[in-house]
Amino acid sequence: MWEVQASVPWAYDYCCWGNGGYSGGKQFVTAEELREKLSHLRHEKALVVKLVDVVDFNGSFLARVRDLAGANPIILVVTKVDLLPKGTDLNCVGDWVVEATVKKKLNVLSVHLTSSKSLVGVAGVISEIQKEKKVGCSLMQLPLASHLWFEGRDVYILKLYDTPGVHLHHRQAAVIHSEDLPALAPQSRLRGQPFPNPHLILDNSMVDQIKSNGLVGFSIFWGGLVRIDVIKVLPETRLTFYGPKALQIHMVPTEEADKFYEKEVGIILTPPTGKQKTETWMGLETKRELQLKYDDIDRPACDVAISGLGWISVEPFSQSLRSSETSAVEAGGEISLVVHVPKPVEMFVRPPLPVGSAGAEWYQYRELTEMEQEVRPKWYY
Secondary structure (H helix, E strand, O other), X not given: OOOEEEEEEOOOOOOOOOOOOOOOOOOOEEHHHHHHHHHHHHHOOEEEEEEEEHHHHHHHOOOOHHHHHOOOOEEEEEEOHHHOOOOOOHHHHHHHHHHHHHHOOOOEEEEEEOOOOOOOOHHHHHHHHHHHHOOOEEEEOOOOOOOEEEOOOOOOEOOOEEHHHEEOOOOHHHOOOHHHHHHHOOOOOOOOEEEOOOOOOOOHHHHHHHHXXXXXXXXXXXXXXXXXXXXXXXXXXXXXXXXXXXXOEEEEEHHHHHHHHHHHEOOOEOOOOHHXXXXXXXXXXXEEEEEEEEOOOOOOOEEEEEOOOEEEEEEXXXXXHOOOOOOOOOOOEEEEXXXXXXXXXXXXXXXXXXXXXXXXXXXXXXXOOHHHHHHOOEEEO
């Protein structure tokens, strides 16, 4: 996944390279090394262009950016919007990104939703850089994130920081074998995989249990990288997985989950793939208990985002799972999950990302004061 840190100093050129990508770079730089290289920027006048992967928004958002950028203005470029599910309203996504950015208290000038594949939003990024730098720009190769050529007497070369070359230890890419990295890269538009899934073949006992208690007592494996134990949900609660299609999802009773993982990891639970890789695989060592409160059954309660992989939308009450026997449901409540991931992969509980045609129906724009509207960054695509 591409995330780029770039600076455009007002008075002089600043050039630096990073390596990386799913195919693997020859050199890796730790996040702390990157911060050391960029630490001087907070004391200089610079325009910061920051790229974040929409599929891995939390995992690809380098922490403590404010410490690096200082008070310098930031243009936030959100990439890979072409991968969002069909029917997604980018206005809702743009507002969601701005809300997340405002909470980080960054000096963001504008937010741009882009795709290097379809070139959506790229012209707007170039225009914003032109406006802020007050120079002409004849070409920007955003898909390769390599150079900017500025027209005029002086030629400025802007070399970008490709942070997949930065070893972010909390992402899934940091813990799996390099040969398995392509499995983490979505190649086409995401399609949510919901659970319970009416198309999943289950034995009769599992079907009866789900009808009465929903997913309670089951564990769901997302490839060999994530396990979710369902402790407390409504019978109509639905979990929807958004991420690379290469990772298959399997569900078993929680009491059988440990043996199932031990038997199937590297076989049907991949990555890791193959016997050799599983011999050195440390398993899902990190366990986190999540108590997820909700106060509206007509919208998802939250997302559980897995760094470097994707996210799980937690929907307390799915209308599609309502039956004639469904009794009245209270508007508020709590969902309990236990999530297992490899150490030190991080997980984030965040407001639900409004994707698909349904996202525009339930997404709520926050009412803003006049002062908030005046200083709030705008989004473009």
